[in-house]
Amino acid sequence: MPYPIQWLDETFTSRSRAEELLRPDLDSGLINQHDFELATVFLPSSRSQRFNQFIYAITASTAVAWYGRLHLKPSWSTRKTVFLASSTGLIGSFYGQLRRAKAHWDFGQQLENPNGFSQALENVNRRTGGTEPLGWALRRAQEIHKDVTQADVHGDVSQPVEVSWEQDGGQAAPSDGAARQKLRVLEEASNENARHPSSRWEELRAANARNAGKSSSWDALRQNHERQQVPDHIQTASSPETDDRVRAQAEFDAVVEAERRLSRG
Incomplete structure (x- = not known):
């Protein structure tokens, strides 16, 4: 199962593609107009930021190597330059990933109906051939199941089904307390006899x-x-x-x- 951000990059490649995939859930009322427009703008632009971590890593390591080898007198040794440039590159890569994660977190905070949008993403996953849930991290799947009416793959909202626990013949199953009370009465009658x-x-x-x-x-x-x-x-x-x-x-x-x-x- 791909990481959700990676799946977003691979799925919403352009704004027109995002509108096409999210339109059924908008028409069914699962997501509102605000969240629809926000997603069609942010998700394609976020895809273009997936290389930012490499840009930060290369920039940071190059700057450190230039500073140690060319700017300082005497210059650093080759071993020291490689070590510091590599360490700085890792820090730059981590910083780029952190900024991208922060952008997605801000996007989630701006959604008016995060639960509904999470279900819409699951519907898009099924419509595009996905066989496993995304594990979208806006809220836990249990909360989504409780708070949001389930929608089918075409964006049609299904009504919750009430389950009636009954025995054959329409009689409700007796509780454990009633069964124990009946057994107690039978035992008392037996002792009395x-x-x-x-x-x-x-x-x-x-x-x-x-x-x-x-x-x-x-x-x-x-x-x-x-x-x-x-x-x-x-x-x-x-x-x-x-x-x-x-x-x-x-x-x-x-x-x-x-x-x-x-x-x-």
Whole structure:
């Protein structure tokens, strides 16, 4: 990829050429009339300044060599003259490059819409066959993408496209927070079910397990006998739920008692 200033020199060779290349972006509104006229005047003239660094280098080194060899008495030695003339030539070349860079910086400061002009240069690059971005240094490419509406290769400004992040069926994708909240509710429900027995039989088993160390076989027989002596009218008056509980307790006690007898026999 060529350095932008070098690309400018190779592309905008004359004012008519600059007008031809930038006209589509002017017509589309990407750049205004002020920036168009400024560019068509400066860019061709800047091309003629590309040899200034060599002119400064040759002038500086020649002046130093003349001064050391012909003007001074005694004159410099050949080694000293070559060294100082070469060093001065490098300084002159650097000074010429610096002046040219300063001219381009001033040109960028005079643009009213530097972002739009940067995009126009990218369009010119594509229209002239370029395959890589220029890397124009007026602003970073990210800022250009945010602040300027993109334009196509012919200078037609394209409208930004809004992107909708949706799942199939038109429903928005749930956020991570919603998913975590749903998982937390499911875990709490599972823990709640684990804390409560799923049937009355398990509830009775748990209760008897807790009271196993507090009662004896005689207590179990006595309780079984007392239940059998309960009057029928009392049992009839009890609620169905109580009857079911008593019946289940009696069955459980009978099973426990049978197991105890088998273990003793």
